[in-house]
Amino acid sequence: MAADTRGLTRTKRGRAAVRIHGLDRSFENRKVLDGLELSIREGEFVALLGRSGSGKSTLLRALAGLDHLVDGKGVLSAPDNVSVVFQDARLLPWKRVLDNVLLGLPGPDARERGRAALAEVGLADREEAWPVELSGGEQQRVSLARSLVREPELLLADEPFGALDALTRIRMHELLRKLCERHRPAVLLVTHDVDEAIELADRVAVLEEGRITADVAVGIEGPRRHGTPEYAALREGLLTRLGVEAQDRPILEEAHA
Amino acid sequence: MTSVSTQPLGRLTRPARRGASRSTARRRLAPGRPVPYGKALGPLLLLAVWSAGSAAGLIEPRSLSAPWTVVTTAGDLIEDGRLQSHLAASAQRALLGLLFGTAAGLLLALLSGLSRLGEGVIDGPVQIKRAIPSLALVPLLILWLGIGETMKVVTVSLVVLVPVYIHTHNGLRSIDNRYVELSETVRLSRWQFVRHVVLPGTLPGFLLGMRFAVTATWLALVVVEQVNATSGLGYMMELARTYGQTEIIIVGLVVYGLLGLASDGLVRLTERKVLSWRRTLAG
Ligand SMILES: Nc1ncnc2c1ncn2[C@@H]1O[C@H](COP(=O)(O)OP(=O)(O)OP(=O)(O)O)[C@@H](O)[C@H]1O
Ligand SMILES: [Mg+2]
Numbered sequence: 001m002a003a004d005t006r007g008l009t010r011t012k013r014g015r016a017a018v019r020i021h022g023l024d025r026s027f028e029n030r031k032v033l034d035g036l037e038l039s040i041r042e043g044e045f046v047a048l049l050g051r052s053g054s055g056k057s058t059l060l061r062a063l064a065g066l067d068h069l070v071d072g073k074g075v076l077s078a079p080d081n082v083s084v085v086f087q088d089a090r091l092l093p094w095k096r097v098l099d100n101v102l103l104g105l106p107g108p109d110a111r112e113r114g115r116a117a118l119a120e121v122g123l124a125d126r127e128e129a130w131p132v133e134l135s136g137g138e139q140q141r142v143s144l145a146r147s148l149v150r151e152p153e154l155l156l157a158d159e160p161f162g163a164l165d166a167l168t169r170i171r172m173h174e175l176l177r178k179l180c181e182r183h184r185p186a187v188l189l190v191t192h193d194v195d196e197a198i199e200l201a202d203r204v205a206v207l208e209e210g211r212i213t214a215d216v217a218v219g220i221e222g223p224r225r226h227g228t229p230e231y232a233a234l235r236e237g238l239l240t241r242l243g244v245e246a247q248d249r250p251i252l253e254e255a256h257a
Numbered sequence: 258m259t260s261v262s263t264q265p266l267g268r269l270t271r272p273a274r275r276g277a278s279r280s281t282a283r284r285r286l287a288p289g290r291p292v293p294y295g296k297a298l299g300p301l302l303l304l305a306v307w308s309a310g311s312a313a314g315l316i317e318p319r320s321l322s323a324p325w326t327v328v329t330t331a332g333d334l335i336e337d338g339r340l341q342s343h344l345a346a347s348a349q350r351a352l353l354g355l356l357f358g359t360a361a362g363l364l365l366a367l368l369s370g371l372s373r374l375g376e377g378v379i380d381g382p383v384q385i386k387r388a389i390p391s392l393a394l395v396p397l398l399i400l401w402l403g404i405g406e407t408m409k410v411v412t413v414s415l416v417v418l419v420p421v422y423i424h425t426h427n428g429l430r431s432i433d434n435r436y437v438e439l440s441e442t443v444r445l446s447r448w449q450f451v452r453h454v455v456l457p458g459t460l461p462g463f464l465l466g467m468r469f470a471v472t473a474t475w476l477a478l479v480v481v482e483q484v485n486a487t488s489g490l491g492y493m494m495e496l497a498r499t500y501g502q503t504e505i506i507i508v509g510l511v512v513y514g515l516l517g518l519a520s521d522g523l524v525r526l527t528e529r530k531v532l533s534w535r536r537t538l539a540g
Contacts, residue, residue, distance in 0.1 A: 066438055084442040090435055094457040094534045103453060104443040130534045150443070 016077075017042045017154055017186035018063065023074030025058050025067065032058050033072065034210030042153070043184040047197035049242060050207035056190040059207065060084075060158050063188065079153035083146075083185075085160040089139035091131040091146075098127035101146045117149035118142070121175060137168035141175070148179055155185040159192065173199055194238050198231065199224050206241045214241045322504035327511065330504040339493070344512065346488035350406070350481075351474050351516075354413025359470065361414065362421030363463065370429035371455070383422050391416040392480050404485040409478075416477040420469035428462015429455060461535070464528045471520040475513055 018040040025033040032055040040046050050056045061067045062076060064084050091100045101114040118124055121141040131139060140160060147155060160176075161169045177200055180187055191197055197204045198218055206214040216237070220230045292298075304324065310316040311323035318326070334340035369379035395412055402408040432455065440450045482491025490509050497505035 064442055066441060082442070086435070086439070088435070090439050092436060092439075092454065092457070094460075095453070104440070104445045104449055132534065146443070 015042045016040065017044070017079055018188070019075070019077045020059075020063075021075040023059070023062065023072070023076055025055070025062060025070050025072035025074075027070065031210055033062070033074075036074070036207075036211050038205065038212050038215075040154075040186045040188060042186055045180060045187040045189070045200060045202045047189045047191055047201035047204045048207055049191065049194060049197055049204060049238060051242060052192070054207045055210060056207055057158055060156050060188065060190055063154070064156050079186075081150065081152050082154045082156060083148070083150050083152035085140075085143055085147050085155065085157040087159045087162050089131070089136070089143040091139055091142055093131050095131075096127070097123065097129050097131065097134070097142050100131065100142060101127075101149055103146065105149060113149050114145075117145040120148070120179065121145045137164050137172065140164065140172065144176070144179065148183055151183065152185045155180070155187045157187065158190045160189070161196070162192065169196075176200065194235055194242070195226075197238070198234055204234075204238060206238065208241070214238070319501065319503060322507055326504045327507045330502075331508045331511075334505070334508060340508070340512070343488055343490050343493045347478055347482065347490045348516075350409050350413060350489065351478055353410045354477070355417055355470065355474050357410065358414035358417025358474075359421050359467065362418040362466070362470075363425055365418075366422045366425035366429060366459075366463075367451075367455075370426050370459075371451070380426070383419070386415070387419050387423065391419065392477065395481065395484060399485070409481045409486070412481050413474055413477045416473045417470040420473060421463070421466040424466030424469070425459055425463045428459040428465075431462075432458040461528075461532060464524060464532070468521060468524050471524060472517060474520075475517050479513065 016039045018038070020036055020038045023033050023036040024031060036059065038046075038059075048056050048059070058067070058070070062070075062072070063078050064082060065078075066084075091097075092103065095103070098111070098114050098118065101117055102110050105114065107113075115124070115127065118127055121144050123138060123141055123145070126134065126138065131142070134142065140163075144160075161172050164172060173196065187201075189197070189200060198220075201218055203215065203217050205212045205216075208214075214237075216234070218224070218234065220228070220234070224231060226232075307316070307321070308324050311318070311321075316323070322330075331340065365379050365383060368375040369383075370376070391412065394415065395408075398408050398412055402411060436454050436458065437450075440454050445453065478489070479491045482489040483495045486492040486495075490512060494506045494509035497503075497509070
């Protein structure tokens with residue numbers, strides 16, 4: 001594992017929720033994942049960055065067990081109880097909001113738990129609505145509720161906020177962080193957005209040419225704000241890893257200085 | 258390219274014009290509010306032309322009886338109970354045929370839509386069956402089943418089966434793969450998957466198939482009842498033909514029409530009820 005510490009602390013060792021060793025995945029003989037190594041501790045929040053087409057979704061789908069037809073090998077251990085949040089909310093249009101949350105949920109108290117989950121994402125009063133009647137952000141909150149009501153040990157999210165506007169996205173970050181603090185699943189969040197990664201994650205990994213080429217702990221104590229030197233340094237390092245040269249970037253740091 | 262061609266441009270540069278708000282209003286693409294009783298307009302117009310033609314003596318009564326003759330004939334037929342008994346016989350055949358045909362079409366569509374093996378075995382024969390007009394099978398069915406009720410119900414079933422199968426199968430196959438993935442991640446069992454995803458997702462296709470099926474039912478009925486029957490609307494009309502009773506034939510046609518409209522309306526009403534989660538142009 002090539003670690004890019006850039007003056008930041010390495011991740012501490014703990015019980016692993018996910019362990020990936022030598023994972024290969026290829027499409028038509030083109031290797032997308034090539035001997036990938038990654039582990040995620042219980043309750044740890046990992047953000048995965050990478051350029052478009054670098055194989056982030058491929059990795060996530062492998063973890064979710066959704067890649068039946070893809071060639072590949074490798075060792076991959078993940079908990080039984082995995083939940084996925086997709087980029088689109090993926091609600092069944094013919095089921096009301098609460099029934100979407102309850103989809104496939106066993107147990108006599110399922111309804112109660114579903115209601116509680118909807119209340120947690122702030123949609124207690126919309127349980128009888130049809131999905132088409134919700135805004136994009138509300139739909140994504142329902143999909144979060146559907147994932148969390150299953151009390152997953154591992155939450156996989158593939159650009160869950162990619163389709164939302166900037167304001168809604170900020171609120172969703174807040175919500176996701178609170179929910180994760182309360183439920184403590186291990187999280188793998190795929191994102192394009194370096195700031196999203198730094199704000200939410202305990203660790204940020206960069207996927208490049210089929211491997212994790214950077215894996216840094218976000219060691220910032222307290223609120224993570226633009227303009228603090230740690231934040232700027234981390235952001236700088238990650239952007240460089242992603243191949244965005246300094247002169248191409250908007251000058252965010254100076255505006256705060 | 259003279260000064261004339263600059264006129265539209267000139268208009269565009271005056272956004273503050275009073276009438277400007279009208280030109281910026283969005284063009285409405287949906288057809289707009291329905292006219293009250295709009296659907297009755299066409300039929301009423303036809304009826305008016307028919308009445309006027311008959312009253313003026315322009316329409317030969319032996320070709321087309323006057324509307325009032327048809328009404329009184331219908332009254333007579335109802336009074337002596339003939340219309341009801343023929344209607345009952347036809348309705349029974351239609352309902353049985355519809356029932357068996359729908360059940361078979363639905364079952365075959367589910368089997369062939371949910372498993373590759375099922376598709377290999379079922380889809381081919383149904384497509385072949387589809388290429389042969391069902392009514393062309395009537396002679397063969399008469400040889401096999403005789404001319405009794407069984408033959409008639411089987412014919413109607415075969416006619417119903419095809420659209421129900423085609424549209425249900427198509428609906429099933431076009432269920433978004435993303436929902437299949439979702440079902441896998443929330444770990445639905447096969448039966449839960451069918452119940453929560455496949456059946457509701459297929460319902461719009463199935464109901465469309467039903468609309469074609471009910472129309473086809475009455476069509477098939479006309480044919481089998483005129484081929485060989487001793488009861489039913491088709492028989493009543495066929496009999497009237499041999500006696501040259503145009504008015505009875507027209508009563509039969511009107512009843513067929515009403516039945517077709519009513520059954521189509523029923524399916525559409527069901528559609529609106531069970532597909533209320535959809536927001537479409539129909540509103
Ligand atoms: N089903 C497939 N068939 C063929 N090639 C595929 C398939 N799925 C993904 N690929 C290829 O694998 C590579 C990685 O795709 P992947 O979707 O994992 O990228 P990604 O990192 O998620 O990109 P993005 O950030 O744009 O979502 C891409 O080059 C893509 O073309
Ligand atoms: Mg992707």
